[in-house]
Amino acid sequence: MTITQAQSAPLVAVVGATGVQGGSVIKALVESDKPYRIRGFTRDATKPAAEALKKRGVEVVAVNLVVENKEEVYKAFVGADYAFLVTNYWEHMSLEREVSEGKLLIDAVKATGVKGIIWSGLVSIKKISGGKYTSDAFEGKAQVTEYGRAAGVPFVDVQAGAYATNFLKSSFPFVVKEADGTYALPSVAPGTTVMSIIDMEHAYGLYVRWVLEMPVFPDGLNVYTTSWDLSQEDQARQISEGTGKKVVFKQITPEVAAQRLVSLGFPPAAAAGILDTFHFMDEFGYYGGNPSTNADGLARPTRTFAEWAKSADWSKVLV
Ligand SMILES: NC(=O)c1ccc[n+]([C@@H]2O[C@H](COP(=O)([O-])OP(=O)(O)OC[C@H]3O[C@@H](n4cnc5c(N)ncnc54)[C@H](OP(=O)(O)O)[C@@H]3O)[C@@H](O)[C@H]2O)c1
Known part of the structure; x- marks a missing residue:
């Protein structure tokens, strides 16, 4: 248990803290022997998953991360040293909404002056296949990645394999x-x-922790996660x-x-x-021919x- 309130520890703001990806990130950071302050976002701070996070020492912040709520979104990230960002395409299945919310998150994090953004993107299957195939769930994330890379803030893309x-x-x-x-x-x-499958709960967060714990934040890195x-x-x-x-x-x-x-x-x-x-x-x-990153060097074996x-x-x- 290394969640701390000590101001000397880096503050990591985690979007989707009550969900699969953010939950996995928090789990991996809690396991680390390095101290972190963690701020986790949810729309409902009273739900059981949010209560469980509070008990672990996570600062739970209720905020609706949508474009209509821009001011609150900006406020939510103030003071963060690093941010883990994810959008939830499957909740609304709109490419436009996913892209606008992803860009909003990047703008808000940039405004607070963080040392690094870790974004959960995916490749553009449209671009790689020359337009033969397309998937909004991938395309939206690829567009947000492009935006993040051009935003002038240290930016790493940790792509999630297909969930087991x-x-x-x-x-x-x-x-x-x-x-x-x-x-x-x-x-x-x-x-x-062949499918790149990730043991989300146990392994995804380890990749994010691996990035955070590198001696220098690896701006520009793409991480293609896979357990199998x-x-x-x-x-x-x-x-x-x-x-x-x-x-x-x-x-x-x-x-x-x-x-x-x-x-x-x-x-x-x-x-x-x-x-x-x-x-x-x-x-x-x-991953469109990009080599998937296996668990070598992660904190725990797969x-x-x-x-x-x-x-x-x-x-x-x-x-
Ligand atoms: N399934 C796969 O194989 C796969 C593979 C790669 C990528 N993905 C991508 O993974 C993403 C979903 O991530 P996940 O699995 O972690 O989702 P999840 O378990 O369904 O959790 C969604 C999280 O996002 C939060 N959230 C959603 N809308 C929000 C809003 N407006 N404001 C604040 N928080 C909000 C939820 O918080 P509250 O509900 O507590 O507010 C929750 O913590 C999708 O975009 C999908 O395309 C999936």
Whole structure:
């Protein structure tokens, strides 16, 4: 437990503190033997996740980080030495909104004079594929990255791999039950397609901590996080190993895949973006050919994907 209130310790402002990414960052900083002051943002400081942060010594600040609330957003970062920034595309599925909120965060952090911004971006699959594929969830973040790089403030992009926990969600099931009682891992991309998967809760924050604890803040660095680079066939095999349930990879047509996503409530544009992401991964890799950064040099070793699968809660999908 190294969260401190001592003014000599750097103050790290964490957006999304009650969520997956910000939560992982705070977890990794708490584990460090270096002292930090941490300020975590939420819209609701009374929710259980916010209360839990307060108990750990995090300064919880309630603020709605939207363009309509510019003044409060600027105030929220005052005094910060570093900021971890993330936007939540899936809450509204609007590229324009994600870009405007991302730019607002950068402007606000810059105004307070920080030593460094760590931003959770993604590559532009549109640019890398020459317009063949596009995904708003990636494009918005890539546009914010460009803005941040030009902002004249030390800026590092720590990109998140595909969350391992995506496999566990019934609202976005990678794993589905077949009529014969077995389970399939359906995808529009072939089984050989390799995905960079990140053990978000345990590992993502370690990369952010690694950046923060470098002797000099590595302005301009891109970090491509991954816990496991695994083909979809290997994912199915290791989920079977870890859970004892038979899960088999199954390639499906884009039409069937699109129908499935739309029936789960995804707007057609977002559904198309998800399918394009899989085609892009097949052709270019999740990070568009940039080498994914494995856990070497991080503060804690990564468990295997099969170990993760064994310990995960599959109750929503392996029913
Ligand atoms: N799933 C994947 O495989 C994957 C891979 C790479 C990148 N991503 C990206 O990850 C992002 C989501 O991050 P996450 O998984 O950490 O999200 P999450 O667990 O759903 O949490 C969202 C966090 O953002 C905060 N937040 C949202 N809107 C806010 C606002 N207007 N003002 C203040 N705080 C706000 C929430 O705070 P409160 O609710 O407490 O206010 C919460 O802490 C998305 O943009 C997605 O594209 C996902």
